[in-house]
Amino acid sequence: MPIQSRQFFRSAWILVVWLISAPLQAGLDIEIFGGGTTRIPIAIVPFADEHQLEQSVTAVVGTDLERSGLFRLVDPEDLRPYAPVEIVYSDWTDRGASALVIGRTILMPGGLVEIQFRLMDVARKEQLTALAATVPMTQLRATAHRIADIIYEALTGDVGVFSTRIAYVLKQGDRYALQVAxxxxxxxxxxxxxTEPIISPAWSPDGNQLAYVSFENKKPVVYIQTLGTRERKEVANFSGSNSAPAWSPDGKRLAVVLTVQGGSQIYLINADGSGMQRLSRSSGIDTEPSFSPDGRSIIFTSDRGGSPQIYRMSVTETENSMAERLTFEGNYNVSPDFSEDGRSFTFINRNNGRFNVAVQDFGSRQMQILTNSQFDESPSFAPNGKMILYATEIGGRGILSAVSRDGQTRQHLSIQAGDIREPAWGPLAK
Amino acid sequence: MKKLLGVLMIGLLTACASTTEQSADVEDRAIGANGGAGDASALDSGSPDFHPLQDPNSILSQRSVYYDYDSYSVKNEYRELVMSHARYLRDNANSKVLLQGNTDDRGSREYNLALGQRRADGVKSMMTLSGARDAQVESVSLGEEKPSAVGHDESSWSQNRRTDIIYRGE
Incomplete structure (x- = not known):
């Protein structure tokens, strides 16, 4: 008993420290709503000696899995198997768990931690997958995300995105920060x-660079910044406005929106800013390009038909190639983003003054609205196509939210103080 | 921590830079007002105490064109305002204006940037058709990024759907 209560106090203390330090790091808090009907019941047993670590690995794994909307956490109560031989499978079938996560943590010299983890199939009483890794204490969260990815992939067959990063713009007072988390x-x-606005961050396909639009020169100019070195360069600063950067899948080119020849039209430039070439040619607004995964076409917003709608056009053919209109419901469909499998796109649909996240398959051409909020903006697919990150508003404040592809699960990610907008979900970690 | 300080330093430097530019604008204004005073006699309207651009009784003191939701067409009630500025530019070849198109904050930021550009371009087109030279008028967009009213209701939104006419040096 004394040992257990000491453990309790230690973890309580860690929790308190985390709560106090969270606002200083400007970390995001997460709230989860809803949940799919067929969630996988999974029990995660706290790893042996985990309380000695600065960060609970299993807590992070559990939160990751839960917020995907595909898992339901089963409470292990006081059961503590750490190795396969210690598992009494009937305990877990009784609790309704179909999968079980167990493991150990071992403190090593030099601030290193060895983490052993196993994923067990409760019905078959066998191991599905396992991992042993030795990492520095600073990498505990990253390792937990890796473990969550392994579990997600083993149980759903899809790639996990818990190790990926997001970019967004944080506005606090009159200051704008482009952040990566x-x-x-x-x-x-x-x-x-x-102190001037930043909009439209876009990840390079390798995840090493961000393109974005800054108003620091009193007009919109497109920059590319390398995350590792903080080095940045101006890639589109033509006469007029320069905005809406989108990377080609090979990372060699950007589609951008320029007004240099009059009107907002889509152009291609090389990633170093050279080789400007006009792509769209309409008398209206053409903006918000997004490349198909094969790099052969773009989808974009255009008001050429009288109201803003989503169109698709070829990138490989001549600039005069016909654009095909894709959206027909409502008189305001904007901000398209291609899914990674190229089969669908997400966008913002306006209906009766509400702006909501929608998805549409290229095949069925059916639009599905996924949210019921008031002011959603900037939807961005997760690299596995299962979640969509977007900006929305609660109480007049901008926050980030994510919705599952089927609309069943939503989560809010909020920050202590400030407005968050313009999210972009980064690529899979290489 | 060093990295964080680096970012903060960049931020501070930027803040300083923009402050310097603002004070430069203020100096320009004084020069512009004096320099433009000679042109005032070209206009018969307005009281002699004011430069015509500043005379509250002159339509030239009105500098904003407001729009309906989703629209970039200049409403009839603003046509005389735009035409008056066009005539002033025609008669004062050294004057130049910057047209800043703005939108309310609903919907896509990038689409709003393009819509603001379209609003400013529409005013520019009216001005150049009425005698202003192309080189005298530059149209840019601030999209929804620089609202003059921050409320979340129609009265704020209608103030933000706007093209501002800004004389260079003012």
């Missing part, structure tokens, strides 16, 4: 800060 909102870091 882990997909769960932790480890937020400012890439650049200004």
């Amino acid at each position: 882990d997909a769960d909102g932790h480890n937020a870091q400012s890439i650049i800060e200004y």
Whole structure:
């Protein structure tokens, strides 16, 4: 008993420290709503000696899995198997768990931690997958995300995105910061800060660079910044406005929106800013390009038909190639983003003054509205296509939210003070 | 921590830079007002105490064109305002204006940037058709990024759907 209560106090203390330090790191808090009807019941047993660590690995794994909307956490209560031989499978079938996660943590010299983890199939009483890794104490969260990815992939057959990063713009007072954070909102870091607006961050396909639009020169100009070195360069600063950067899948080119020849039209430039070439040619507004995964076409917003709608056009053919209209419901469909499998796109649909996240398959051409909020903006697919990150508003404040592809699960990621907008979900970690 | 300080330093430097530019604008204003005073006689309207652009009784003191939701067409009630500025530019070849198109904050930021550009371009087109030279008029967009009213209701939104006419040096 004394040992257990000491453990309790230690973890309680760690929790308190985390709560106090969270606002200083400007970390994001997460709230989860709803949940799919067929969630996988999974029990995660706290790893042996985990209380000695600065960060509970299993807590992070559990939160990751839960917020995907595909898992239901089963409470292990006081059961503590750490090795397969210690598992009494009937305990877990009784609790309704179909999967079980167990493991150990071992403190090593030099601030290193060895983490052993196993994923067990409760019905078959066998191991599905396992991992042993020795990592520095600072990498505990990253390792937990890796474990969550392994579990997600083993049980759903899809790639996990818990190790990916997101970019967004944080406005605090009259300051704007372009920030990058882990997909769960932790480890937020400012890439650049200004007193003028920043919009439209876009990840390079390798995840090493961000393109974005800054108003620091009193007009919109497109920059590319390398995350590792903080080095940045101006890639589109033509006469007029320069905005809406989108990377080609090979990372060699950007589609951008320029007004240099009059009107907002889509152009291609090389990633170093050279080789400007006009792509769209309409008398209206053409903006918000997004490349198909094969790089052969773009979808974009255009008001050429009288109201803003989503269109698709070829990138490989001549600039005069016909654009095909894709959306027909409502008189305001904007901000398209291609899914990674190229089969669907997400966008914002306006209906009766509400702006909501929608998805549409290229095949069925059916639009499905996924949210019921008031002011959603900037939807961005997760690299596995299972979640969509977007900006919305609660109580007049901008926050980030994510919705599952089927609309069943939503989560809010909020920050202590400030407005968050313009999210972009980064690529899979290489 | 060093990295964080680096970012903060960049932020501070930027803040300083923009402050310097603002004070430069203020100096320009003084020069512009004096320099433009000679042109005032070209206009018969307005009281002699004011430069015509500043005379509250002159339509030239009105500098904003407001729009309906989703629209970039200049409403009839603002046509005389735009035409008056066009005539002033025609008669004062050294004057230049910057047209800043703005939108309310609903919907896509990028689409709003393009819509603001379209609003400013529409005013520019009216001005150049009425005698202003192309080189005298530059149209840019601030989209929804620089609202003049921050409320979340129609009265704020209608103030933000706007093209501002800003004379260079003012």
